[in-house]
Amino acid sequence: MSSDPLSTPLAIASLVVSLATFVLGALVSVVLYKLGRRVDFRSRMRRWDELRDQTNKLHFLGSDQLRELILMNARRYEDDYNGGNDANRHGFVMGKYELVDARHNGIEVITRVAETWTSLDGTRSLRPRSRKNPELGRSENVFEVGFVPFDFVEHINPSGDEYRGEPIFFVKHKGPGKSPITTYSYAETRGYRLREEGRLYFHRVPQLGEVRPNRLKALLRYQNTRWTHWRMDRASRRHRKELGY
Numbered sequence: 001m002s003s004d005p006l007s008t009p010l011a012i013a014s015l016v017v018s019l020a021t022f023v024l025g026a027l028v029s030v031v032l033y034k035l036g037r038r039v040d041f042r043s044r045m046r047r048w049d050e051l052r053d054q055t056n057k058l059h060f061l062g063s064d065q066l067r068e069l070i071l072m073n074a075r076r077y078e079d080d081y082n083g084g085n086d087a088n089r090h091g092f093v094m095g096k097y098e099l100v101d102a103r104h105n106g107i108e109v110i111t112r113v114a115e116t117w118t119s120l121d122g123t124r125s126l127r128p129r130s131r132k133n134p135e136l137g138r139s140e141n142v143f144e145v146g147f148v149p150f151d152f153v154e155h156i157n158p159s160g161d162e163y164r165g166e167p168i169f170f171v172k173h174k175g176p177g178k179s180p181i182t183t184y185s186y187a188e189t190r191g192y193r194l195r196e197e198g199r200l201y202f203h204r205v206p207q208l209g210e211v212r213p214n215r216l217k218a219l220l221r222y223q224n225t226r227w228t229h230w231r232m233d234r235a236s237r238r239h240r241k242e243l244g245y
Contacts, residue, residue, distance in 0.1 A: 047150065048150045055102035070160070071169050072169065082163075083164075091173035101201075112143075113143060142188060152172040
């Protein structure tokens, strides 16, 4: 009768070697993964520092005006950019904004001026009426400030190009609604300086909070905007054709 192979010293040694090899391989994989993450984090921080330094150089000094810039769709720039702006499934070609600040992880730009209402109890809201505060007080404007992560920024051209003289930020449109902007906050429209010839700063309005758009709703709004632009462009082409242009 043949004996069980696991009972022999050679089989036991082979099993121990196999288990040791597996454990050692797992440990090596974990160590390499952690080292890779550490290297990736450091290179990411260096990249953020470079982009933040480039952005800070764009601020106007001693001026009441904010620096205008272009957020260019990096994916569409090579093939679709000719100075114009249209929309497709990858987003608009570009958008023009005003630079507010460079944070540690991204830039902030003014997207629009929004109207707010201050109720009689001092509560501010973006809506004119609410059940909590049905009585309205004074109306005030605020800046809607959009945040663009540095992880979305591929390159910065501070001198613009043959079509645009403003600095160009080449960005990924990976935010809600095919946009480079991920969140929105609100700031007072009256700026202030820490130094006489320094840059402008703006007080934030914490009561209005930070808005993170719903991705589905933002996508539907974008598709509606895209459809409206397409219809207007088609009507314009038809009108030019009728006039013989």
